[in-house]
Amino acid sequence: MTDDLLISHLLGETTPVQAQHVEEWRMQDAANEARFKQLQLLWETSLRLQYPGTVNAQASLQRLKQKAAEQAPAAVLQPRMPWLKIAAAILVITTGTLFYLTHRNAPGIQIASDLTVKTDTLPDGSVLTLNKGTQVQLPAAFKGKERQVVLTKGEAFFDVAPDQSKPFIIRTGDLSVQVLGTSFNVKNKNGNIEVIVETGRVQVSRHGHTIALNRGEKLVVQQQAAALIKTANPDQLYTYYRSKEFVADNTPLWRMVEVLNEAYDSHIIIGRKELRDLRLNTTFKNESLDNILQVISRTFNVTLEKKNDQLILK
Numbered sequence: 001m002t003d004d005l006l007i008s009h010l011l012g013e014t015t016p017v018q019a020q021h022v023e024e025w026r027m028q029d030a031a032n033e034a035r036f037k038q039l040q041l042l043w044e045t046s047l048r049l050q051y052p053g054t055v056n057a058q059a060s061l062q063r064l065k066q067k068a069a070e071q072a073p074a075a076v077l078q079p080r081m082p083w084l085k086i087a088a089a090i091l092v093i094t095t096g097t098l099f100y101l102t103h104r105n106a107p108g109i110q111i112a113s114d115l116t117v118k119t120d121t122l123p124d125g126s127v128l129t130l131n132k133g134t135q136v137q138l139p140a141a142f143k144g145k146e147r148q149v150v151l152t153k154g155e156a157f158f159d160v161a162p163d164q165s166k167p168f169i170i171r172t173g174d175l176s177v178q179v180l181g182t183s184f185n186v187k188n189k190n191g192n193i194e195v196i197v198e199t200g201r202v203q204v205s206r207h208g209h210t211i212a213l214n215r216g217e218k219l220v221v222q223q224q225a226a227a228l229i230k231t232a233n234p235d236q237l238y239t240y241y242r243s244k245e246f247v248a249d250n251t252p253l254w255r256m257v258e259v260l261n262e263a264y265d266s267h268i269i270i271g272r273k274e275l276r277d278l279r280l281n282t283t284f285k286n287e288s289l290d291n292i293l294q295v296i297s298r299t300f301n302v303t304l305e306k307k308n309d310q311l312i313l314k
Contacts (some may be wrong), residue, residue, distance in 0.1 A: 175204060
């Protein structure tokens with residue numbers, strides 16, 4: 001895979017066959033996807049970058065295309081020089097260097113949580129709560145026309161300070177979540193991304209597609225999924241790491257087990273299919289996993305079997 005073809009793909013110049021080839025190459029290996037994302041980030045950054053003597057990317061590329069057309073010999077039938085790709089590569093390198101020179105004295109910040117939940121206040125007054133094993137990157141100060149944060153991995157709840165003039169943008173994987181002032185939960189686990197809006201409204205974008213989420217709505221995007229489809233959020237279990245509570249309100253057993261496995265890093269298995277949709281109505285507050293499983297066992301009259309690292313409800 002050449003950078004020339006990747007740049008063509010970013011510029012929308014590839015044929016359907018070439019585009020499919022690039023997408024298949026991206027899915028073959030994590031290193032391939034990382035290489036593509038790095039090039040995509042450099043290109044998008046170059047288009048957004050503002051500095052004295054700002055480069056107008058589209059105008060510059062158009063001028064180069066026009067110059068190429070004027071200089072090309074009319075009688076010689078040979079492939080046209082890829083001026084657009086050359087210009088794109090030059091622009092990426094040039095603006096990337098300017099970006100470094102402009103921001104070298106403004107180091108970024110990394111906020112991370114390991115085995116405990118962590119709460120922090122961002123430079124703009126927004127409050128960020130990180131679930132265990134989460135990592136977030138952001139600039140030391142929000143400058144320019146937007147407040148941008150990158151959720152590298154894990155799960156975080158954002159309570160965003162309102163600022164109509166400067167949208168708050170969270171980037172995670174290939175997803176972008178934009179708000180002005182609201183609160184919502186974002187999770188990136190194994191490349192699958194989940195966004196739940198608690199208050200206000202957010203705008204989620206991916207690969208040129210955009211969808212708006214309102215209070216109480218949820219979006220789950222799997223790695224290979226193309227469409228952005230929202231649903232009503234069925235429960236409040238996602239708040240467990242902030243509230244220290246597991247609130248079950250007519251909640252199916254499979255859902256409770258899913259959240260318990262995540263919260264306690266356990267391996268609970270439902271041994272019989274007919275148990276999966278049994279409904280649970282209770283609240284567990286600051287309870288140990290053993291106590292929770294005992295209550296579930298008594299409620300549904302099932303047994304709990306421990307086998308190696310597995311906890312089996314049967």
